[in-house]
Amino acid sequence: MDQPALSVKRRIEKEVxxxxxxxxxxxxxxxxxxxxxxxxxxxxxEKIDKHEESIAQxxxxxxxxxxxxxxxxxxxxxxIVKSKELSAHRxxxxxxxxxxxxxxxxxxxxxxxxxxxxxxxx
Numbered sequence: 001m002d003q004p005a006l007s008v009k010r011r012i013e014k015e016v017x018x019x020x021x022x023x024x025x026x027x028x029x030x031x032x033x034x035x036x037x038x039x040x041x042x043x044x045x046e047k048i049d050k051h052e053e054s055i056a057q058x059x060x061x062x063x064x065x066x067x068x069x070x071x072x073x074x075x076x077x078x079x080i081v082k083s084k085e086l087s088a089h090r091x092x093x094x095x096x097x098x099x100x101x102x103x104x105x106x107x108x109x110x111x112x113x114x115x116x117x118x119x120x121x122x
Contacts, residue, residue, distance in 0.1 A: 016037065017093055020038065042094065055080070
C-alpha cells in the first residue's frame with residue numbers, strides 16, 4: 001500500500017496531465033500555457049521527490065540508532081524507490097515541457113487508458 005504522499009504525487013501527475021490534454025484539445029489552453037503548466041508541475045514533483053528523500057533519511061537514521069526500525073526503513077525506502085520510477089504521466093509532462101505535444105499526447109493516451117484499465121480491475 002502506498003503512503004499518502006506517494007499516491008498524491010501520482011494523482012498530481014495523472015490529473016494535471018488529463019486537464020492539459022483536454023485543454024489543448026478544446027482550445028482552452030495554448031501550447032505555451034501547457035508548457036508552462038508542465039514546467040510548474042515538474043518543479044513541484046521534484047520538490048516532492050526531495051521531501052521523500054528526507055523522509056527516507058529520517059527512517060534510515062532511526063533504524064541506525066534503533067535496529068527495531070530496520071523493517072520499517074526498508075519498507076519505506078522500497079516505496080520511495082518505486083515512486084521514483086518515471087511514470088508515463090511524468091514522461092508526458094516532460095514531453096509537453098519540451099514542446100513535443102504529439103509525443104505527449106501519445107504517451108498520455110496510453111497512460112490514461114492503462115489507468116482506466118487498472119481502475120476497472122481494482
